[in-house]
Amino acid sequence: MKKDLTKHIIEIFNSLGKTVPFEVCDCYNDTLPDWTNSIQLTHEFIVFCQDLSLKQRLQVFTGKNIFENGKYLYWFEGDKIFEAECLPNIEFQKLEEEKIQYLKTDTRLPSFIDDFIFNHLKAIYAPDFQRFEYNLDLTGEEIRKYLGTYFPRSYAESFCIFDNIFQNRVYQETITNKKSLSILSVGCGTGGDIIGLITAIEKHFHAISEINIWAIDGNIEALVILEQILDKVKLQSSKKITFKKNESVINSISDFNFENPPNSKFDFILSFKFVCEIIALGKGNLDYSYFDFVIKFLPMLSDNGLCILLDVTTKPKHNTYNPILMNKQANQALKVLNEYKTLLPIPCSVYSDRCVCDCFQQKTFTVTHSKHTNDKSRVTYRIFVPAKLKDQFNFMVNGTKQLINNDKICPFTNNGQLNVDAYLLQSTVE
Ligand SMILES: C[S@@+](CC[C@H](N)C(=O)[O-])C[C@H]1O[C@@H](n2cnc3c(N)ncnc32)[C@H](O)[C@@H]1O
Secondary structure, three states: OHHHHHHHHHHHHHHOOOOOOEEEEEOOOOOOOHHHHHOOOOEEEEEEEOOHHHHHHHHHHHOOOOEEEOOEEEEEEEEEOOOHHHOOHHHHHHHHHOOOOOOOOEEEOOHHHHHHHHHHOOOOOOOOOOOOOOOOOOOHHHHHHHHHHOHHHHHHHHHHHHHHHOOOHHHHHHOOOOOEEEEEEEOOOOOHHHHHHHHHHHHHOOOOOEEEEEEEEOOHHHHHHHHHHHHHHHHHOOOEEEEEEEEOOOOOOOOOOOOOOOOOOEEEEEEEOOHHHHHHHHOOOOOOHHHHHHHHHHHHEEEEEEEEEEEEOOOOOOOOOHHHHHHHHHHHHHHHOOOEEEEEOHHHHHHOOOOOOOOOOOEEEEEEEOOEEEEEEEEEEEEEEEHHHHHHHOOOOOOEEEEEEOOEEOHHHOOOOEEEEOOOOOOOOO
8 A cells, every 4th residue: 555655646746747755654553753743643644745845736736735844745645544432422423424425436447358458468557657648659569558557547437437327316217218328439549438338337227238339549559459358348248339440630629520420429428538638739729629529529419418528637738737727618618508517526517607716626546457456547527418417417515515626625615514525426316
């Protein structure tokens, strides 16, 4: 755990473009430095460094409270230190009641996919491999590193998000009469996002007999790998799966012309970690690509369709962080396309028409596979639906503090009482 956490902190500093000496201490088992005697230890691990100038950026990036003590910056990671034994019983009960229900964000790559990608396709798990800002030109070993490191993460993000949505009764009712589902993935790469979704459909929807997939990417090697993985999945699946790959290099999303789209609209539109690459490629000329994506693709959604736009939480060299760009541009685009609304995060479904915040929303997911236990990824995402479908969910946010990034609260819900996870869709409507 401490080793993983240390790697994870290195990734955080890398994302901030800094190499900073830091220490991670296990508050239960390590000998802590003397300066920590004057502070309250609240969680399992304490992380500290001496670069005070990073306080605000770390706070935005991690979503955690970053504290200062003399020459040290510090914050906490891991589980809360829960001193129940020191509390009278009644207070212990109160604390139990206040426990927040979070979206389940950890999963395991199914063993047959794990075996196929690592043993057959020779994927390489390379955690120290710096993610390229731009993956369109990856080939050979680079793609195999991408497959071993990032495919499982996208799988986990997609599976966990859909596993939660598919448990919701309102959503279940909207697709009870359907026999087939269609999926479009834009910038699909090797398709961790698609495979995560198919796995969730398999788990929840036994009456669905057919899944039709359209996948767009400019990298033909990635598309061929996805096709091989899908061939493997078809052998295990109870459903008929069809696949249409579309090799297209997208120079700008607004100018993109989808050739030979299907006659009907899509039940799912996914775009995972793709728009950030278009923005990076544009070097300042394509910074409105989240806006363009929403305007271009939401009209392709079916009446009960879900569109998920997900990205990494780093920043392009020339502009601010992706979550801030996504939040502002999604809100602007929904003002233009008012027949669509946000489903998740929940506060955006209620306040997006008036929100102009520099909002850094973020969720951490964890995946376990044969090459690594609890591999973490941090992403930001929005789920869009037709307005009529959103109205059926009838969210109530009054009285809640909506957590949008660890302990960070959506400012529109600051006055609420009960803490809730902004990314969790309850299984029934309240
Ligand atoms: C970071 S990968 C994400 C892949 C996949 N969605 C996932 O989550 O694993 C980004 C993908 O976008 C594709 N891509 C980047 N720029 C592109 C462009 N201009 N046109 C088409 N595809 C592009 C890359 O080839 C790559 O497969």
